[in-house]
Amino acid sequence: MRITRYRREDFDRLMEINNACYVPPFCAPESTMREMMMVSDIFVVRVDHLVVGIEGIVGFAIVRNVEHPYIWNIAVDPTYQSRGVGGNLLREIIKNYTLNKESQILLHVDATNPAQKLYFDYGFRVVAVEEDYFKPNDGLLMRRVLP
Numbered sequence: 001m002r003i004t005r006y007r008r009e010d011f012d013r014l015m016e017i018n019n020a021c022y023v024p025p026f027c028a029p030e031s032t033m034r035e036m037m038m039v040s041d042i043f044v045v046r047v048d049h050l051v052v053g054i055e056g057i058v059g060f061a062i063v064r065n066v067e068h069p070y071i072w073n074i075a076v077d078p079t080y081q082s083r084g085v086g087g088n089l090l091r092e093i094i095k096n097y098t099l100n101k102e103s104q105i106l107l108h109v110d111a112t113n114p115a116q117k118l119y120f121d122y123g124f125r126v127v128a129v130e131e132d133y134f135k136p137n138d139g140l141l142m143r144r145v146l147p
Helices: 008-021 030-038 085-099 116-121
Strands: 002-005 040-046 057-065 069-076 104-110 125-134 137-145
Touching: 002 085, 008 030, 008 057, 008 069, 030 040, 030 057, 030 069, 040 069, 040 085, 057 085, 069 085, 085 104, 085 116, 104 116, 104 125, 116 137
Parallel strands: 069 104
Antiparallel strands: 002 040, 040 057, 057 069, 104 137, 125 137
């Protein structure tokens, strides 16, 4: 498993993964994904041994970096969930922005989403609870302070 930068030909596979991981209204449409990709850093997880139907890409993260890095989207192909892909993405994101001398990374997660355990494991902490952020669920604004 290796993490690389985004290539234009990756877009369709990233949309497949996005659509498999999120349901409306939280599944970003193609136009929104394209807009975010134009102004964000994109981390793509590839497997070295291609699996039929997987095309080598098993996950990705889109990080908008305006004032502070903000993980806008992180998605792992359901077939590869619980295999360390999300953790590898977070490790790479933390390393990348630490080397770039950023002070923190932010993200929102649905208060009912079990992925928040992964974020806690990688040093993210809740800094605010935002009521109805993921209507009807509350959102947790989480921050990872960087060294």
